[in-house]
Amino acid sequence: MGWDYALVHLYYNIPPAALLTACYYPFCTKLDVYKILFLVIIAVASTTPWDSYLIRRRIWTYPSDAIVGPTLFNIPAEEIFFFVIQTYNTSLLYLLASKPTFHSIYLRGEKLLHDGRRLRTWRWIAAVFLVAAILLGAAMIAQNGRGLYMGLIIVWAGPFILSLWMLAYQLLINLPASNTLFPVLAPTLYLWIVDTIALRRGTWVIQSGTKLGWHLWDGLDVEEAFFFLVTNTLIVFGLVAFDNALAILNTFPCHFPAVAPLPSPVQLVKALLFSPSHYQDDRILGLQEALKRLRKKSRSFYLASGCFEGRLRIDLILLYSFCRVADDLVDNASSGAEARQWIVKLTEYLDICYAKTAEKSTSRDAFIRSAFPAQAQSALLLLPTAYLSPTPLYDLIRGFETDLDFSTGHFPIADELKLKIYGSRVAGTVAELCLELAFHHSNGQNGQQERQEIVQAGGRMGIALQYVNIARDIAVDVKNNRVYIPTSWLDSKVLRPEDVLKDPSSLMVEALRQRLLDEAMDIYKEAKGAIELLPSQSRGPMRVAVESYVEIGRLLRESGYKVKAGRATVPKRRRLRVAWTALRKG
Numbered sequence: 267m268g269w270d271y272a273l274v275h276l277y278y279n280i281p282p283a284a285l286l287t288a289c290y291y292p293f294c295t296k297l298d299v300y301k302i303l304f305l306v307i308i309a310v311a312s313t314t315p316w317d318s319y320l321i322r323r324r325i326w327t328y329p330s331d332a333i334v335g336p337t338l339f340n341i342p343a344e345e346i347f348f349f350v351i352q353t354y355n356t357s358l359l360y361l362l363a364s365k366p367t368f369h370s371i372y373l374r375g376e377k378l379l380h381d382g383r384r385l386r387t388w389r390w391i392a393a394v395f396l397v398a399a400i401l402l403g404a405a406m407i408a409q410n411g412r413g414l415y416m417g418l419i420i421v422w423a424g425p426f427i428l429s430l431w432m433l434a435y436q437l438l439i440n441l442p443a444s445n446t447l448f449p450v451l452a453p454t455l456y457l458w459i460v461d462t463i464a465l466r467r468g469t470w471v472i473q474s475g476t477k478l479g480w481h482l483w484d485g486l487d488v489e490e491a492f493f494f495l496v497t498n499t500l501i502v503f504g505l506v507a508f509d510n511a512l513a514i515l516n517t518f519p520c521h522f523p524a525v526a527p528l529p530s531p532v533q534l535v536k537a538l539l540f541s542p543s544h545y546q547d548d549r550i551l552g553l554q555e556a557l558k559r560l561r562k563k564s565r566s567f568y569l570a571s572g573c574f575e576g577r578l579r580i581d582l583i584l585l586y587s588f589c590r591v592a593d594d595l596v597d598n599a600s601s602g603a604e605a606r607q608w609i610v611k612l613t614e615y616l617d618i619c620y621a622k623t624a625e626k627s628t629s630r631d632a633f634i635r636s637a638f639p640a641q642a643q644s645a646l647l648l649l650p651t652a653y654l655s656p657t658p659l660y661d662l663i664r665g666f667e668t669d670l671d672f673s674t675g676h677f678p679i680a681d682e683l684k685l686k687i688y689g690s691r692v693a694g695t696v697a698e699l700c701l702e703l704a705f706h707h708s709n710g711q712n713g714q715q716e717r718q719e720i721v722q723a724g725g726r727m728g729i730a731l732q733y734v735n736i737a738r739d740i741a742v743d744v745k746n747n748r749v750y751i752p753t754s755w756l757d758s759k760v761l762r763p764e765d766v767l768k769d770p771s772s773l774m775v776e777a778l779r780q781r782l783l784d785e786a787m788d789i790y791k792e793a794k795g796a797i798e799l800l801p802s803q804s805r806g807p808m809r810v811a812v813e814s815y816v817e818i819g820r821l822l823r824e825s826g827y828k829v830k831a832g833r834a835t836v837p838k839r840r841r842l843r844v845a846w847t848a849l850r851k852g
């Protein structure tokens with residue numbers, strides 16, 4: 267009996283596990299735990315018979331003074347623990363690296379011709395290569411000589427890798443390298459170093475007659491190096507396949523109407539076997555456009571969107587895209603008359619969406635295509651109006667009408683009440699819509715009364731965020747001849763809106779900015795408690811959405827903040843810290 271192998275875990279495998287757990291635990295969801303457990307069970311179940319065979323054939327051995335003693339099918343307990351901890355560590359690294367990834371946009375249907383064809387070509391090239399490798403591995407085993415250990419690794423891992431590749435090739439090819447290569451290579455390199463130390467110490471020994479005798483570097487047999495590369499590849503391929511299945515289930519509600527929060531292995535496999543010829547390419551393209559819009563226009567909500575999961579995340583991104591497109595159509599119009607036309611068209615669009623006629627979907631699509639510019643169409647086509655109520659959407663459009671008043675040379679925000687009404691229309695409504703989506707995707711965890719209370723608090727939170735938005739954008743709004751600071755507040759400083767237009771950075775305007783922020787913070791503090799009543803899966807992410815926007819307000823109260831395109835911006839690290847802290851509170 268000895269402690270050598272156990273100490274390898276204590277010194278080299280447990281510390282990274284602890285570090286990764288500490289980094290990831292605020293982001294960790296039930297689905298993540300399910301994924302890790304799933305992978306750990308498969309890893310232990312698939313490796314145990316193979317490893318047991320290797321030990322019984324004495325291809326590798328463990329000196330009795332290096333292990334504690336208990337074994338399972340001849341495998342030391344420490345080795346079983348290694349299967350678990352390696353899977354755990356690599357999985358956590360993958361989950362951390364892929365947290366912001368929106369997997370739906372990496373799917374490709376067969377109508378996306380060029381991309382689809384490229385992917386299918388690579389799928390078959392890699393498949394032929396893998397089959398050839400497996401045959402070579404079988405030949406090495408048959409020779410029963412120096413290639414035996416390498417052959418056994420290839421023949422054991424090859425079929426798993428081949429199957430996962432055939433099922434999840436789309437994401438494996440399309441995902442960024444930070445989601446695939448990085449979580450394979452980083453732990454592989456680390457384990458190569460640990461393995462070199464263990465082999466040099468004699469914690470485990472590889473028989474010389476069944477290995478090639480080649481070394482990657484002094485003390486590291488090529489088989490060992492290959493083993494760690496292959497096992498990390500298996501773990502990451504397994505996780506990508508899981509995410510690929512989830513993306514298919516979540517992206518196409520018309521093919522998969524109900525998806526369990528923790529889909530069964532059968533449902534996951536069915537999704538992976540679902541033919542790409544049935545994918546809705548327009549939806550995939552629309553989601554790509556929506557995400558691009560979100561990433562470009564709002565750092566705060568982009569970050570927050572990564573904390574939501576599944577269909578709620580998809581719908582929030584689509585909602586953002588609709589709000590952004592509608593706001594931009596009105597804001598970027600070349601004249602007041604054109605802006606008014608967009609408001610009429612947006613209202614007509616809502617009329618059609620909420621009309622109670624059977625042929626509404628065809629007339630809606632035809633109307634969108636004829637009335638709106640090409641780049642705005644997908645946002646309107648994909649808005650999930652089936653489960654969003656019309657009132658907040660109509661109110662949002664009414665809120666944009668207030669902005670039009672500025673084009674008449676009039677300053678519509680006469681007093682604080684007008685500001686509140688404006689905030690409620692352009693942002694309180696957005697909060698209500700976000701909350702409707704959260705309720706819709708959470709299987710009725712809140713009663714009717716509680717929902718109403720949450721929506722009211724959400725409406726107030728929307729107003730608080732709008733105040734932050736106005737406080738941030740005083741100088742930007744001035745460029746469009748807009749002053750949202752209530753005229754009554756300006757009166758108290760003996761200022762007129764025209765004075766703000768002339769000098770938006772005067773000390774008096776700065777004082778009013780701080781007053782607006784004070785109001786925002788008061789409303790925020792009063793409303794934020796309601797977030798804790800939300801369904802569990804949206805509570806933390808909603809906190810992130812709110813906190814990352816409120817952080818802009820906190821930044822505006824400090825001196826020397828960074829300004830980009832005339833707007834104060836929260837540095838990336840600080841935004842990440844805010845998100846991490848907001849999630850940890852849950």
Ligand SMILES: CC(C)=CCC/C(C)=C/CC/C(C)=C/CC/C(C)=C/[C@@H]1[C@@H](COP(=O)(O)OP(=O)(O)O)[C@]1(C)CC/C=C(\C)CC/C=C(\C)CCC=C(C)C
Pocket residue numbers: 563564567568570571582583585586589590593692693694696697698700701720721723724725727728731732735793794796797808811812
């Ligand atoms: C996570 C995620 C993807 C969320 C999506 C949120 C969403 C749908 C936002 C829509 C934003 C938008 C473009 C609205 C049009 C009107 C407008 C401009 C509103 C202002 C937003 C600022 O967005 P952005 O920075 O992109 O715009 P500018 O570049 O400044 O033009 C607003 C400040 C409103 C934002 C308000 C909310 C998102 C509501 C937040 C409240 C909740 C989520 C409810 C919290 C719950 C409780 C119970 C308190």
